Amino acid sequence: MSTLAAFGKLPTLNSATILLVGTNEIFQQQLAETILQEKQDLKINIHLADSLPLPPERDHIRPRIDLIVFMVNMQSKHSYSNIEASLVHVDASFFLGKVCFLATGAGRLNQISIEVNAVLKLADLYCSPVLFCELECEKIRIATAQRLLRMLRICAGHMSGVSALSFSSLMKSSIGDSSFLA
């Protein structure tokens, strides 16, 4: 089983790489384009995949991945189980702040087929924060893109004084939900 290692490669100068994992190709594409529209002084690479592990034949050209975003579509059980299966292929060192969950479509409660609790629990299990967003709405999409970019800068080490680990523990306390920890 090939796992994705967090520190297996050297970082590239003045660039950061984000990996979006999710089954909905259209949402991924939209989010990627929104992220790239934000003005940046560093080079952003976006890799899209519908599940992990990534194909090994491209290993040598892929740069070091700084942040993995798992996109869970709350309206599709298939998307949830796909993410669950993909998480196994991620190296443990990633979960020290370099993973984040993005739950989409949670706003329309009547169409939800996964419980919100299930996603929160999953994120808690993997010590990673969850962001909720409706990607169809452009404003929310832009806000989400900005948030992810900020996280990416921290994870890639472009913010002095903040490390990925300290940031993620900060996020955790802001969510303030420790009931799942027990």
Add this chain to the structure above:
Amino acid sequence: MDEIVAEYIRRTVLRIPRSEMGRMLTTWGVFSENQLQSINLHQIKDKLSQEVVQLCEENGATIKHAANLDIIYNYTYRDKKVWTVYKMTKEDGDENVVFNWVDFKNRFKASLRLLLKNVTITFKKFEDNSMWIRIAWGTQFKKPNQYKPTYVVYHSQTPYVFISHSIFKNCRVLLFQALLAAANYSDIHEMDLRSRCLDSLKDIVFKRYNQNVETFNPQPLQERNSTLENVDPRIIQEDKNKKETIRKINEEDFGNGSLPKLQYAQYKLETVFKSKPEMGILNDKEPFRCLVTFSSPHLLEALKSLAPAGLATAPLSRLLTCIVPEAKNSFKITEKKSGFSHGLPDQ
């Protein structure tokens, strides 16, 4: 012209949309050129219908003419009805008789009239080579109810019949008998194929759809490639190969042409619930009954886009892909075909 006919014509005219009125009245062919021109199509529909009825009165129109207009209307708006496909079969010994429409009509009428006097039977042939038969049913003591007729569409030399049923269930047997007698077949059975779109049903049973699969059409391929190339170089698709495989599998299952229109697919499960014996629930041999219905304005197109949209894994279950080749959209899954009983994707 009696009152029933007049009222029926009036109501049929009221149903026709204004834009189609001129064309339909011309196709109907009851009025002369001068009469057609004298009708004012731009007045209130209620007045228009009365004018049409008055002209019919002058021309001495009968229930036959009225039924004809109804057929023309329903032929144009055939997607408003639900059509069921039936297949007729011959016994081995039966001879092939040369088909002709006059015999067909006579035999059909004779067979129905033998048992039921009060029926209105109307035939009309259209350019697409289909014969439309409209039957308004009555009982021994009641005149035929013109408002709830059965429509039958038949193409000569084919074993398939498309029927849009009226509410009278007991007339079905009579209709089948008449059809078998008229078309020289010995048995008829339902094909479990139903849709609103009559033309799609024809495409499926006459296998016109298969031609789309065989003819290679490079157009959509080029479009697909060009959209991929338009992508920003900073966005890297990690699973291009996988997507390509999904597309290929999809093409094998559904073809790359346009798909016939169906509104639903139904699966009746009658399988035994399987669980580990130590759990001790539902472990008897009683089948676990359940009905799964997939519905959509264009079901096959929806199924086709399930895998590319990431809502299901490719390949899809054979139960979902065999709708067109099997010409069926309601299935019964029993224990014997246990290989068939699982693998329905989440929706």
